[in-house]
Amino acid sequence: MANTTRVKHGGRQKGTPNRLTKELRTVLKDVIYNELENIEDRLDQLEAKQRIELMIKLMPYVFPKLHSSSHTINEPMDTDWGLRLEIDS
Numbered sequence: 001m002a003n004t005t006r007v008k009h010g011g012r013q014k015g016t017p018n019r020l021t022k023e024l025r026t027v028l029k030d031v032i033y034n035e036l037e038n039i040e041d042r043l044d045q046l047e048a049k050q051r052i053e054l055m056i057k058l059m060p061y062v063f064p065k066l067h068s069s070s071h072t073i074n075e076p077m078d079t080d081w082g083l084r085l086e087i088d089s
Contacts, residue, residue: 003009012018035042043051 043054046054
C-alpha cells in the first residue's frame with residue numbers, strides 16, 4: 001500500500017549525512033592534505049608552462065573573483081555592504 005499521508009516512516013532522519021559520502025569525504029580530505037604537504041616538490045618537477053597553467057587553474061580556489069563595476073559622476077553609488085555613498089567631484 002502506498003504512503004499517501006506524506007509522513008516519513010523509517011530511513012534516515014532529515015539532515016543525516018549518507019555514511020558512504022561521509023567516509024569518502026574523510027578519505028579525500030586525507031589524500032588532499034598529504035598532497036598539499038608535497039605540492040612544492042611536485043611543482044618543481046613540472047616544466048614552467050605546466051606550472052603556470054596549474055597555478056592559473058588553482059587561483060579561483062585561493063583568491064575571490066573580482067567583479068567589475070562602473071560609476072558615473074554625481075550619481076549615488078550603492079555598495080555591497082549596504083552603504084550608500086555620495087561622490088562629488
